[in-house]
Amino acid sequence: MTAMTPCPQPPGFLPRLSPHHQLRSRLSRPLLETTARIRLLCAPPGSGKTALMTECLLQAPAGCTVHWLPLAGAALSVDGFCRRLAQALGMQGADEAALTEELARWRSPAWLMIDDYCRQPDPLLDALLDRLLAAGSPALVWWIGSRRRPSCNWPRLLLDDALYECEAHALALTPKELAPVLRHLPPEQAEAVAQRIVLHTGGWCAGVRMALLQKCDWSQRELPQQRADTLLDYLQRELFSGLTPELAEAWRVLAHFPRFSAGFCDHLFGVGEGTQYLSTLQALGCFIEPWQDSAEWLQVFPALSRLIMDEHWPQGRSWHRRACQWFTAEQDWKSAFEQALLAEEYEVAVSLLQHFTFEHLFEDRTVALLLSLHERQGEALMLGSPQLIGLMTAALLFAGRFGQATAWIEHLGRFLPQPSASLQRQLIARWQAQKGWLLHLQGRMDAAGEHFQEALAALGDDAWPARLLCLSGQTQQALLSADMNRAQAINREALRLARARGSLLFEGLLELDHAQWLEQRGTPDRADGLLADMQQLLSARGERPAPLLGRIALRRGRLALGMGQQSRAAGFFRSGLDDCLRSHDKRVLYGFLGLAQLAANRGDYAQAFVRLRDAERLMQQRQIPDTVYRGALLQVSSHFWLQQGRVELACEALSRVLKHYRGPQALQAPPATLALIARIEYLLMLARLRLGSGPADAVEQLDLWMGQAQARGMAALCTELHLAKAEALWLGGCRGQALETLRTAMAGVEKHQARQVLGELRQRAASLLLAHEAGLADGESGPLPEAGALSQRERQVLELIAQGHSNQQIADALFISLHTVKTHTRRIHAKLGVERRTQAVARAKSMGLWR
Incomplete structure (x- = not known):
């Protein structure tokens, strides 16, 4: 039997997939292929449990009867559950004994799909479910979707190969699954936007759906404000409405902390009560999950935690003060410092910094916290010791705020002279x-x-x-x-x-x-x-x-x-x-x-x-000096610009930036860009060659640089320069030498895996690579193509390209096929030594083909 076969329930009970649903075979396939007779999907609300069960229902094997039992999370008595179950299965008896007997005798293949099992813990109901699962026939497969894990003998079922559990984290959407939904975007942009959505929502299905409904520009880094209201309303209805006021308040408090444990909760809410609150919230599936795979520490699902932290929280200072006290007692100095800042206890925060070392700067957000303290308090509280000054100076250097770091370094003079020479x-x-x-x-x-x-x-x-x-x-x-x-x-x-x-x-x-x-x-x-x-x-x-x-x-x-x-x-x-x-x-x-x-x-x-x-x-x-980024940018x-054929612009920019790295006041390149100056020099030389104003000894200069790089053991730079030499020879019309040089350089490309620089050469000088791949003779050489090298038809095609016509428009205008237009375009690119339309137009203008 399939989903289209009549079932005992009214048609309204059969679920339907959203038209926006994306099939996820990575989840459905294991569920459909497993031989386990119990398939458990346990995850918080909005995780896509119902949709996944529906996706599997639509793929039920032939001859299999499907029974759908939607419980909507309602609290049911033992008798009430038995009646609902008997009705779904079409059984006459509605008490436990009759159900157990009929389930044990079940012979025909069937699926029983229980959607949204009872949300509130009920030991009697869970015990009944456990007995029914144990007595069930192998012919009846149980599918159970639940926000909480019922208290059954899961270890025994797992050892008997009777249980397959789809874990909560596996239900999260991946960027690969989300990208096809963004079909209105180019593929590369869709992939990047999908990454951003998943990053901010954690892949939580409800959060992703709400983000898509907002139709916001996820290519930007700002979050849409409207989405917060929708999510808060969702949480109110799906989470807080099912909690007592005390539990709802505890959840909101915990959402403001990056991590928490049972001991931490006892300190916040009272000994015993805190542990009980935490245990209950976990049992109810309230988005409490392990923190960084820790066995002790937990966190609220980060996407929701960020949402709650953005809300106004007038009583927050007192809670953060309590948290600071607990972390201080535990000697977790970084966490205590963060909580002191949130509590606006700045003197306490500064006193905690005495326990910090340089290594703390490489822990998550320490630099950001120190910068926050600096912005709020300036130098008022931080000049008490050389250690504090050194710590703040290191943070400012790390962040690139050199001007402020200079002032802080000089503050060390306050502590001179010292008591001893040592x-x-x-x-x-x-x-x-x-x-x-x-x-x-x-x-x-x-x-x-x-x-x-x-x-x-x-x-x-x-x-x-x-x-x-x-x-x-x-x-x-x-x-x-x-x-x-x-x-x-x-x-x-x-x-x-x-x-x-x-x-x-x-x-x-x-x-x-x-x-x-x-x-x-x-x-x-x-x-x-x-x-x-x-x-x-x-x-x-x-x-x-x-x-x-x-x-x-x-x-x-x-x-x-x-x-x-x-x-x-x-x-x-x-x-x-x-x-x-x-x-x-x-x-x-x-x-x-x-x-x-x-x-x-x-x-x-x-x-x-x-x-x-x-x-x-x-x-x-972020007030970072331009010496850090200007040269690299x-x-x-x-x-x-060189790859686009905008040679004059590239030449001007490269000439300007090179002046900062040459001469008596020259600066060194930023530490992360070792070959920056060398790249600027050879790119500038290539740009000038394209403009016809390059040095006559360009190839000799490149040979000199290559020799220096080789002598110093800089194989990567030597390979780059070798490719640049081949390009310079090609631009100078020495075709045979260029191809010979390129063949030699290719050995270095393969040896040192320099595929990116080879790709960059292809974008600057496509004709050189085309000639190499075509296997032209070593001795074939000649000047760069002149205007007359283009045929009359190729000139016509190029003129229409310059006017912005598409390939199809060119085909229509010249009464030729689209294939012929593409062939002409390839030949134009090869003859002009370019790869793209814009480059071809710029090259033709520089050759005097037209004004």
Whole structure:
């Protein structure tokens, strides 16, 4: 029997799927294929249990009778449940004995689908269900959808292979399942929007549906205000209406805390009562779930917790004050500090900072909390000790607020002189360590290097965190100076010290330097493996170090992008971007740059430039100096302009930005972009060659740079320069040499997995790659194509392209087929050495084809 076969119930009892429902075979297939006679779906309201059961009902096998029993969560007596069950199954007897006897004798294949089993705990009803399940025939399959887990002998059923349970977290929608719903968007944008919706709703089906009903622009980062009202109304009807006032208040209170436990609840609500409240809320399926897979700590479902925290909460200060007291007693200093800030107990918050170390900065939201304290209180409470000043300075440097950090570093002078010469030297050394990092991040390499060296000479063994920071700074300076051997030696020394001190966080920070070294050596796969191992170790910690994991994700995104693994890169860039946004890390810039590059790889330059504008806007909003981001943004923008054929614009921007990195007042490149200056130089040279104003010795200059990179062991940069040389030869009309150079460079591309730079070459000089792939003879050479190289028909097609006509419009205008238009377009691109329409038009104008 199928869902279309008449059933004992009236037709109204048969469920119907929403026209917007997306079939989810990853959930329905295991439920349909399992041989277990009991299939349990236990999840909070709005999780899609009914829809999933309905989806399975519509796929019931032939010959199987389906009985649908909607209970709507109502409280039923034992007798009432027996009557409803007997009616659904078409049985005569309505007491337990008769039901048990008939269920045991059941022979024909059938499904009994109980939707929304009793929501309130009822030991008698659960015991009845347990007895009925135990007595049931294998021919009758039980499907049970419930907000709470009935108190049955599930372990025994599980051991007997009689139970299949679909867990609550599995019901969450995934971006892949949501993207097809956004069919009004281009596929790439739909995927990104689906990621954002799932991120903010946790994949909770009701939340996703409400978000889609708002028809908001999820491509932006702002949340729609209207959605909050809808969700609050939903919670009032589906959650709070079924709770006592005390339980509803307890749930609202707990939703304001990032995590809680039974002991924490006892402190808030009273010994015994708190534990009982928590246990009851869990039993009722009130969106209480484990916090970071912890066996002790719990949380309210984050999407709903954020919603509740946005509400006005007049009595919040007293609850946060109590929470601060509890975390302080537990010596959980970071949580106590956060609660003190929320309670507006600023003096208490400052007093708790005495327990903080530099490593606390890499715990989730610590930097954001310190910046919040700084914005509210300024310097009023934070100048009590060098330790407090150093902590705030480090937070400001991490966030990129160099101007404020400069003022805070100078406050250390308040504590001079020290009682002894030894203490005096240590304080000055700490000042030099932080001053060195400030200068290093500002691009002033020589002065920073002196401070690092002098600090290391004076810092004692107990100041090992400051020593590690100085060593990391020296490693990055060696990398920026292309001194690969020195960088490796310093990094090894630093890693030994971090491991000897048992500091996994510092080890992770230093492994980022190590990964940059491996990337420049041309082994991105080794760098990615190294960071993957570190990411796994850090994720296993009790407190997730989101800022450090964000940096690791961004670096892994860059590595994956370089190796041509675009889908992996997109995932890393998005997760790293979100972590860095939460922790106010200035390196959030590289998440935007990575996503922009992925958009450009797809040819979506509009989206690419939107990402760059988003990055610039955020940097300015967060008061980050333009020395941190301007060079990288202009270099990437110029790269896109070259690919689009906007050569003059790229040449002007590259010339302007290069002046900051050359001359007597030159700055070093930002630490995260080791090859920035080299890329600016060779891109500028290629741009000038395209304009006909490039240096006559361009190829010789590229050979010189390649030799230097090779001598220093910078295999990745050497490969880039090798490809640039092939492009320069091609632009100069030396076709045979260009193809020979490209063939040699391809060996480096394969060896060092430099697929991204090869793709960038294809976007700038498609004809070179086409000629290479066509296998042209080595000796074939000649000048760049002139206007006469295009046939008359090709000129006509190009003129219509310049006027903005589509391929179909061109076919109609010239009375040729669409296929012929595409063939002409490909030949035009190959002859002009371009890949896109806009590039072809710009190239034709520069050749004088028309004005």
